[in-house]
Amino acid sequence: MRGWWWGPAAALLVVAAVLMYSGLPNVWTRWLRQTALRRWPAAGSRVALTFDDGPDPGYTPRLLDALKACGVRATFFLIADKALRRPDIVERMIREGHEVQVHGMRHLLVPALPPGRTAEQVFTAADRLEERFGVSVRWYRPTWGLCNLATLWWIGHRRRGMRLVTWSIMVGDWRKAGATPEAGARVLLNRIVRRLHPGAILVLHDSDETWGSEAGAPEQVIRLMPMLAEALGKRGYRLCRLSDLFVPQEVADSGGWPQDAGRGRRDS
Numbered sequence: 001m002r003g004w005w006w007g008p009a010a011a012l013l014v015v016a017a018v019l020m021y022s023g024l025p026n027v028w029t030r031w032l033r034q035t036a037l038r039r040w041p042a043a044g045s046r047v048a049l050t051f052d053d054g055p056d057p058g059y060t061p062r063l064l065d066a067l068k069a070c071g072v073r074a075t076f077f078l079i080a081d082k083a084l085r086r087p088d089i090v091e092r093m094i095r096e097g098h099e100v101q102v103h104g105m106r107h108l109l110v111p112a113l114p115p116g117r118t119a120e121q122v123f124t125a126a127d128r129l130e131e132r133f134g135v136s137v138r139w140y141r142p143t144w145g146l147c148n149l150a151t152l153w154w155i156g157h158r159r160r161g162m163r164l165v166t167w168s169i170m171v172g173d174w175r176k177a178g179a180t181p182e183a184g185a186r187v188l189l190n191r192i193v194r195r196l197h198p199g200a201i202l203v204l205h206d207s208d209e210t211w212g213s214e215a216g217a218p219e220q221v222i223r224l225m226p227m228l229a230e231a232l233g234k235r236g237y238r239l240c241r242l243s244d245l246f247v248p249q250e251v252a253d254s255g256g257w258p259q260d261a262g263r264g265r266r267d268s
């Protein structure tokens, strides 16, 4: 017969296992700031502009128009399922010099996924994007920035050459920050400028389909683009794609950047 301690001991083991698998990896990446890239100070005045959760047929094409109008190129962390449903939008991103990386197959809560489903979020999604669009996908930003032990183990062992990236500036753009998109954009701009630092990685969102986001919020993100480019320019900063952060300063100064660097295309 089992002793009285069997039940509590089993419960304790389960709690410990859940903590190990779903909790601690996020303490490691988010609070201890290990493993995931969140800023690149060597990039000096460059600030990486990144978008999560797209492509969205309602917002992304107009966001691309806004980026084109202010001559800015960005990195899009795509939901692979959505990208494959609207390949025309992704093809336009690539044609216009933006970088395409992976945010997941679908927008799922990774800490709650078993290893097999986790692998699908990272590696299968990256493979699908590469096969369909001929780009090199090496950066993974987990949905809601949350991972599990399987993610951390694989990334730590450089499976498929994938690397983990989060952000250093996040401003709550998934909720409407003002009464109108223009007012919201001004509020977001203030929040960004207050947190600006060399080699920052700024995350914004071009979809309102994700759980927790407010319908219509990406309108303010679209309005924000010209204001952001101008405000950062005045302060000596320049918006770029994630991979442009790693271009040596002398190459950037010589004018080799950004045209030649980090196209995100496969070499072969």
Ligand SMILES: [Zn+2]
Binding pocket: 052, 053, 103, 107, 142, 143, 144, 210
């Ligand atoms: Zn997301």
